[in-house]
Amino acid sequence: MxxxxxxxxxxxxxxxxxxxxxxxxxxxxxxxxxxxxxxxxxxxxxxxxxxxxxxxxxxxxxxxxxxxxxxxxxGAHAPLWREFVRFWTVSFPVVAYRSWRWWLGTAVVFMAVVFALAFWVGGDPEVHTAIGTPSEIDQLVNHDFASYYSENPAGSFALQVWVNNSWVAAQCIGFAILLGLPIPYLLFQNAANLGVIAGLMFAANKGDLFLGLILPHGLLELTAVFLAGAVGMRLGWMVIAPGDRPRGQVLAEQGRAVVAVAVGLAAVLLVSGLVEAMVTPSPLPTAVRIGIGVTVEVAFLTYVIYFGRKAARAGETGDVEDAPDVVPVA
Structure with missing residues (x-):
């Protein structure tokens, strides 16, 4: 400019x-x-x-x-519905869009860890002995992994999944207070867990079952976790290197923007939880279930790109303090 x-x-x-x-x-x-x-x-x-x-x-x-x-x-404050619409068309998507480099970087590193561990565990039987006994591994790959998605009623399971995933996302965002330093470790723990299970399942020739149960909900779920980690680490970095602006001002602005992401991700993870509870364990063909997961993921990314890019071009930052709180009367 x-x-x-x-x-x-x-x-x-x-x-x-x-x-x-x-x-x-x-x-x-x-x-x-x-x-x-x-x-x-x-x-x-x-x-x-x-x-x-x-x-x-x-x-x-x-x-x-x-x-x-x-x-x-x-005396001319915007009605609640207008603020609601602004949040979903401006505040949330613009913060997600502006964080795309951190978001993409988080996803790439996370998946690199998952693939590396999956290949290591799946290709080295000696590693299995360090993970568990043969009977424990057999119980995991032949019973526990699949039954996890169907042993509880869909409604209660969806709530359980939503609470768990929201907690992981909330931790990522909350750790922004500590300059985002604990976030890589938290993400590594999740990546390691996913990579080890993937390796065990593929080693037992259960790779198709693993992908059929993970992909329908996992695409959107992991995308949300990547975004939570990205905005938390981005806030921490901007506090460390605020540029020419006062550090306190940057922290306040970015902190308010991160809050918008936290609220938005609660809804995104609710959708992911519903898919995990109702689509993942359903009797639908695997291709159909995965197709639903891909459709939901593409819809979310399209939403963020469309509204986020539009808001970014208009100079929006996602800071709620920038939101007009009045309706024109002239």
Whole structure:
């Protein structure tokens, strides 16, 4: 962004908003409507500057102006449904979209660990003795793995899965407070567990059963976990290297954005849990069950890319403080 050109293009708007804020007790009806409109426009300007510029002076000036205007604008708050729609079309997808490099990197490293361990365990029978006794391994590959998905009623199992997966995602996001340092270890534990089971199942010629039970729900489930880990580590890194902006400001902005991801992932993992409880153990052909999982995964990624890229181009960051809290009345 050319900051000087941006300031030159919008200074008149900012000055006009500042004038209206100063005269807030003597505004006409038309001027009140104008103030609301300018407040929303300058809020968008602030989002654009934050995302494309390191000019802390300009960010501070616009932040102060937007805060003053927000305090003036009363009685025209956006209805709850509008905030709900904004969350799902802006706040959540834009944070996920902006984190795509961390998200993709997390997925690549996680799956590399899974494949490496699966090949190691599956190709070396001596490793099996360190994992468990032959009877324990036989119980796992021939009974426990498959029965896990069908031994409980679908409703209670879906709730159990959702709570467990939400806890893993919440840990990833919560560890952002510790600069994301524990997150790689947490992800490694999950990757190691998945890789060992995969190796044992393939070694017992149960690879088709393993994939048929893991893929329908696992694609979306792991995608959600990757995203949780990515945003947590990204927040930690941005606190370590905030650039030209104050570290406290970066922490506040990114922390609010991470909260949006936490809420969004709760819904994503609920969908994953429902698929795991109702599709994974169903009598449908394996190809159909996997097809459902792929469809759900593609739908989620398409949603994030479409709405996230659109919001990012508009200068949105996912910070709830940037969300207009008023509805135009003019």
């Amino acid at each position: 050319d900051v000087d050109a941006f300031v030159l293009a919008h200074r008149a708007t900012w000055d006009r908003l500042e004038q209206l804020v100063k005269r807030r007790r003597r505004l006409t009806g038309a001027e009140v409507d104008e103030l609301v409109d300018l407040y929303q426009r300058v809020s968008t300007h602030l989002s654009m500057v934050r995302s494309a510029s390191n000019d802390s002076v300009l960010v501070g000036k616009l932040s102060g102006l937007v805060a003053q205007a927000r305090s003036v604008v009363t």
